[in-house]
Amino acid sequence: DVQLTQSPSSLSASVGDRVTITCRASQSITGFLNWYQQKSGKAPNLLIYAASSLQSGVPPRFSGSGSGTDFTLTISSLQPEDFATYYCQQSYSTPWTFGHGTKVEIK
């Protein structure tokens, strides 16, 4: 199974900050990496698919990059509604696996 390691596990940031979350795969997954946002008590919501493609309706302040084993989710200017937990997920091979999440908290 492909293991995904996210870092950091949590971070504190202020509105307007640039935030970067990383996801490292245990083997090359080329560009088969998706990102999700989960707010408290809700289901995850797709932000980015195929490493860098923005899901329809997602604000352009979210962006993704990377290939192979190293990937990044960037929020260019953090907004109040962005405080949530973010997960990466690989779609290279089943079983689909997820990172353990990065919780973005208010500073």
Next chain:
Amino acid sequence: QVQLQQSGPGLVKPSQTLSLTCAISGDSVASNGAAWNWIRQSPSRGLEWLGRTYYRSKWYNDYALSVKSRITINPDTSKNQFSLQLNSVTPEDTAVYYCAREVEYYGSATYLHWIDPWGQGTLVTVSS
């Protein structure tokens, strides 16, 4: 707009069977461009993919090895829904269970997959 509506009990006794259903609107369980997944989330295990069912001229299932001996995911074309059955549950199966659509898209000479949308989630507690 695709929506998934989950139903099923929130409390199951140890050794019994967990059963959940996911009703689909806005898409078809027999769609050639989708697969229908069950995923669970717990503090100890995080987000854990359990399995999926999909139709590509015939029906297929894939299951996680961790639950393969206990799980069944079935499509129901007459009601446009799919179900999860997990047998012989223990307290370790306590989690929020989600159904979700997996989109399969052919682009850039390869198949891309992503999960969207998700159902609302059902907290299932295994306790006597």
